Structures are given as structure tokens and as C-alpha cells.
Amino acid sequence: MTWSSPASWQGQARLVRLPALLKKRDPRLCSEWRFYNDGRSWLFKVTRQATTVCWVSVWDKFFTVAFYLNSRAEELVRVSSLANALKQGFLHPPEANRSAPSAWRCGRSPT
Numbered sequence: 001m002t003w004s005s006p007a008s009w010q011g012q013a014r015l016v017r018l019p020a021l022l023k024k025r026d027p028r029l030c031s032e033w034r035f036y037n038d039g040r041s042w043l044f045k046v047t048r049q050a051t052t053v054c055w056v057s058v059w060d061k062f063f064t065v066a067f068y069l070n071s072r073a074e075e076l077v078r079v080s081s082l083a084n085a086l087k088q089g090f091l092h093p094p095e096a097n098r099s100a101p102s103a104w105r106c107g108r109s110p111t
Contacts, residue, residue: 018044029053 019031031046044056055066069090077090
């Protein structure tokens with residue numbers, strides 16, 4: 001799905017309201033939609049102070065949330081109620097991608 005800008009996303013009111021919803025939930029969070037020419041797509045960046053919390057990319061039938069978690073989060077992830085597959089993706093990433101984000105896809109992928 002390609003959109004010209006968040007302000008013109010007809011029918012996507014929840015996406016446009018997402019920054020305000022996050023701010024209401026946790027006033028310490030800052031967020032913004034940005035267009036990236038290299039990927040030719042809009043990404044939603046969520047930060048807390050100078051730290052990036054996550055990136056969200058929205059597609060036609062699903063969205064992806066990418067978290068960059070450091071090693072201090074390992075025990076929190078291990079004891080969390082997350083699905084085992086998500087935990088394993090963070091706890092045992094491929095060696096070549098140690099600094100890669102933990103990306104979680106929600107919804108249905110296009111076939």
C-alpha cells in the first residue's frame with residue numbers, strides 16, 4: 001500500500017491518530033511518521049527521550065513492529081508472556097544479524 005502522506009490517508013483514521021493515542025497512553029513517548037526514500041515507504045518511529053522504542057511499517061493486510069532490544073532485556077523477554085516463537089527470535093538471532101531488530105509481523109501476509 002502506498003500513501004502520499006499520513007494526512008491524506010483516507011479510511012486510515014486510526015493510523016493518523018496513532019501519535020495522539022500513544023501520547024495519551026504514555027506522555028513520555030514521542031512519535032512521528034516519516035517517509036524514507038530508500039525504501040519508498042512511510043515508517044512510524046516511536047521514541048522515549050533519545051532512545052528509539054520501535055519502528056512500525058504498515059502494509060496492505062499486515063503491519064510489522066521492529067524493536068531494537070539490548071542484552072539487558074533478555075531476562076524480561078524470557079519470562080514474558082510473549083509467544084515462544086517471538087521469544088526465540090530475540091533470544092537466538094542468526095549470528096550474522098546480532099544487531100538486527102526483533103521484528104514482529106501482525107496480521108496476514110500477502111500470498
